[in-house]
Amino acid sequence: MAAKLIDGTAIAEAIQAEIAAEIVQLKAQYGLTPGLATVLVGNNHASQTYVRMKQRRCKKIGLHSIAPTLPADATQTQVEAVIHELNVDPAIHGILVQLPLPGHLDEEKILSQVSLAKDIDGFHPINIGKLAMKHRIPSFEPCTPAGIIELLDRTGIEIEGKEAVVLGRSNIVGLPVSMLLLKRNATVTICHSQTQNLPAVTRRADILIAAVGRTEMVKADWVKPGAVVIDVGSNSVDDPTAKRGYRLVGDVDFKAVKEVAGWITPSPGGVGPMTIAMLLKNTLLSAKRTAGILQ
């Protein structure tokens, strides 16, 4: 059986068109343009690319965006000062600190300085705490995990009561997506580098989320026939035939797994575009709260 494709690019485009239409309305009715600040520290190439992509997307949908950039040797105090300025800037409704930060900086402290009202990445410790607790609602949900849930919802895939297995427990993907699946009443198993006999665990999954950062690790015999497979992985592998000398590959052996799964995301073209779409959606949500349209 060949799996049906979950086209993240198309779903993200649809969401962005909805956001663009809402921005037009916000501007006309309230004179308000949602604003996003992406804080970049240092010159990590991947981070620079992600920030550029986010800015381009903001421009395309009519969202105001700035990208304060600090040198790699910026001090903790300098980074925190930028966050504090953005916290009180009325033109900015969302603040994203591009991770990873250079090693000498205290990431947890910096993320905790972001105003809760502008924490559109959902990484403030209070928001993460609320995400982990029953009957608590964070101000914002982290973008990649929220994008995964949105992909499932917009494809009409039921989550409640399903057996979900998440490969990976990172603070930015594995752990928060597990919490979101739990909030949606899935039965969730979280796997990591010390999990024994991974294929036996993953074969139990109705919904399998792969977020390990290991090229094509998930094989066809790791997957229950008919399962939904979401590939978060984005790993660069050398490819002399590609323009840039490398290409991006997921954590799932797409060619083989699509013959077993019921639904599958490609990578690239699956979760990646959804991350940015959710970032824009959260910034719009924050702006609407500022305008008093939403609580």
Ligand code: NDP
């Ligand atoms: P991390 O490296 O932070 O976490 C990887 C997780 O996978 C860890 O929990 C680790 O376990 C686990 N792991 C690693 N190797 C194995 C293994 N052999 N068996 C079982 N578990 C293993 O990665 P991220 O969560 O940040 O990212 C994961 C992938 O998702 C990457 O490819 C990244 O590029 C991609 N990504 C994509 C995004 C998008 O928007 N599409 C956004 C963010 C990430 P342990 O905790 O024990 O070390």
